[in-house]
Amino acid sequence: VSGRDEVGLRAQAGRLREHLIGRPEAEPVDVGYSLVTARAALEHRAAVVGASREELLAGLQLLAEGAVGGSQVVRRGRTAFVFTGQGAQRVGMGGELYAAFPVFAGAFDAVCAGLDPLLPRALGGVIAGGEGLDETGFTQPALFAVEVALFRLLESWGVRPDVVAGHSIGEVAAAHVAGVLSLEDACVLVAARAGLMQGLPAGGAMVAVEAGEEEVRALLPGGGLVGLAAVNGPGAVVVSGAEAAVEEVVRVLRSRGRRTRRLSVSHAFHSPLMDPMLEEFGRVAEGLDYRPPRIAVVSAVTGELADEQTLASAGYWVRHVREPVRFADAVRALENDGVTTLLELGPDAVLTAMADAAVRNTDAVVAVPALRARQPESRTLLNALGRLFTRGIAVDWQAFYDGTGARRIDLPTYAFRRDRYWL
Template identity: 55%
Template sequence: TLHVDEPSAHVDWSAGTVRLLTEPRRWQSSGPRRAGVSSFGISGTNAHLILEQAPEEDRPTAVETAAPLLLSARSPQALRDQANRLRAHLAARPGIGMGDVAYTLSTARTVFKHRAAVLGADRDALLTGLTALAEGREVPGVVRGKAVTKSRTAFLFTGQGAQRVGMGRELYEGFPVFAAALDELCGHLDPLLGRSLREVMFDGPAETLDRTAFTQPALFAYEVALFRLVESYGVRPDVLIGHSVGELAAAHVAGVLSAGDACALVAARGQLMEAATSGGAMVAVQACAEEVAASLPEGDAVAIAAVNSPGSTVVSGDAVAVVATAEHWRERGARVRRLSVSHAFHSAHMDPALDKFRGVAATVEFRPPVLPVMSDLTGEEATAEQLTSPDYWTRHIRETVRFADCVRGAEARGVTAFLELGPDAVLAPLAAECLSADALSADALTAPAVRRDRSEAQSLLAALCRLHLHGVAVDRSALVPPAGIVELPTYAFQRRRYWLRDTAAEPGERLDGWFWTAVGNGDTEALVDTLGLTPGQVAAAEGLLTAARRWREEALRAVAVLDGPPSAGDAREGGADGLPQSPDALAEWLAGHDRAGREGLLLTLVRTTAAEVLALPGPDDLDPEADFLDVGFSSLTAVELRNRLCTVTGLPLPPGVIYDLPTPRAVAAYLDEELGEREAVGEPTPEATA
């Protein structure tokens, strides 16, 4: 311990082998190491945590490309300064290995909210990226982001149509985790398909891979192996979304189906759907589903196969009727694209496959999911009863894929990061179209793990970096090859002077200050005495003061106009900064504003109050997403902030409010919710009851 050097007399130290450690000693251990860590005095709470050494795990092989340089800071300017300091440091020391630099940044640096990743093939490219980051320029290879508080993550599993020959070969050769997962699944699928699925994926002709009997098993195997690889980097999903056959991959990794049963089901699905009615067509229409549905002919000739986004709908069915529907929308100016498929999936053309598939599904064992899975059929989270029912998976072949509703449902559950697991970027851009304006303004992330136009390894590295920048937990040490720790520049602190104005000002400003004081006070005597004017010059001095005072008043009025008129609450029982000082004044201040306006005003209240407690120059010095503890709050100042907010709002806020709600935005949202509930029940403010 740091502060105790004499064992307590209240403990019988002779009864065991526990000893008080009063000086450093080598840690001898024959088994897993265990350590106790105590924390005393935070809001009067004492905590004790026991840590045990983690078992050794297989680590993914480092990406075969230059390791990324990961930087972070507490503000955008500090991030740019950090990049500039690092660039100058490396430029002056050409002998430092970039692998050591990347490893040090990934394993020996604190991570702050404002983040960046610099990617490049060699030292020169990385230095060029650091220069661009320092200058605030947008260039390829430099990715910026701001970590989202309590970010939740969804994995998207791509459906049929994204397949391509060669998919997975690079990942298979470079990553043992991916290779092991793919080999396991191919071991189950190859006997069911009658040939090597890996050969079909890596080397077979496109015509073979495009056959549904091979396409669906190939996508399933690829996506599950990619899931295992991403998982090995420490990334854990909170929600799973699969598009059509992709939901089978989601169900398997969620624990609904074992590897063997999942392979049996996906192989039967592909074979039966390929053997279903042929001669159909599928067309993607750039229009909303409701309008497209209203334009379809009566009967089963054409069906809505998928609702991929608010402006992207897929129709499927008889070729003649589908083409006629496409022409109808093309004439109305909508973009129309015919899909390259052999059958009309998710239409009446699939009816002959349903009974046989239901029979296969009845032979496998289903288990409740251990991860939430969004349902293609409902757009809501699938229940255990649905996912364990053969009828559910049979309907899955025939009914509409409601991908857009799944994305919206995930967003409603707090998901802000969407990672697509598939051989190309198909669902990620569609997911971006489905998100609300609030999510987009909050920089929600939609990213593909792999893109067909780039190296699979480089795409994966970039995607993992983007997740880290967004605030998703990623094992940063796994992103770089093992290397050494080297000396690098320390944090680029954003220093600010806090001296009194007369000593901090420039010499010219200090000399001129007396003059404007005299102008403001109309003090002719000060002007005469300081300048040593003669009696004959006094009249001129008085005229100068009058003209200068008039000019100053007009200038101040002009500045006030440029700054904008005061808010409606400035004249209502406000403090010096125009903010309300009581519950009644707060209610009047918020009256007439919509939800966004209320939240904005309450955020201003929280930031201004917090800045006053910390003696910061103003609310602009406190980021809405800044962690209270990171910017300097302690137990004492936390209570002071809570007390001030209680006085203004009249709410009985808990003493540890900033520990439960660690950012100004979170506190503002909580205040808005609590005030709204009080207004809804007509509860009077404490002042009114008094």
């Protein structure tokens, strides 16, 4: 629903609701299709998502009464897709989308077809059943598969980013959809990365601390036992390495009143404990074919827009395993590039809060999660799609409704505002 201003939009929502109450035979799918294909999309927009006619009518009433957030004014800016990293995985992730959307299912199956010969067991069964999903050897391929399928589904609806970025393994998904790596080569890189990490001796620790990068760096001991794994925000850093060395850093921070949280991981990623795998991983990366990106990529290794030579270097992907994830810098680079909407592609809203904390102008830049843990996947994704549309991002609604049997029906004309002036 849209209007020239907030008052007009509310009036339009109320008018539509009254029209539909008097026409119980109107199918919701036909109403939605007619609204987005036969009506101008004006500057003030809102979207109502529901699983039944009653729920949709209730949503229109709340919108008409101003009892919900109301409309969003279209923002002219660039769009970024950011891909979630390890830790967001959950049993059954993507299953609801797989059942609901053939495009998602086809893309997911294509990724699994590329990964399964490289893994000890079929990836789909691991995700559905959960056994082994938290093992790095499966976690990273599973996230890659779900995130690529999410991208392909949104792409089929005409939603395309101007720039992409990712957190750790998420950056491999970003590089693939940007065209840097074919699906075959991306699967090889992901499987090798995950398998070699899994094969390292278990141990080490990763702890998220509420402190700035400079404060934490000053506490890091020499000897190559501990380092920074991630800089996720101005006061959000992850320390990673040998357990005793990490605990000593954490002890000092706690004594200063800093909050800390130990991460549940099998290995100390992005730390010196990764060094034994780097040479072999480099040989795998050397054997891949890198292509110029079709979509701009912001690197979370450098925190800057990556050029073609950087992304086409096997050495870059080795650094990507070992060096800190500079996600906060990547978000600021996106903001500096004119991005006003960040859509997080992953099974949970992990990067959304980090991005909100990292951006300088929270009024101009909004982060939206495509999925959230413990919430219905289709509803969450459609809410995200509606929110993107209200911010002015193009959606191919014809493609969205393709195959649903939706048809155009008569709907009320625009609720024009009229003021009468008496002599």
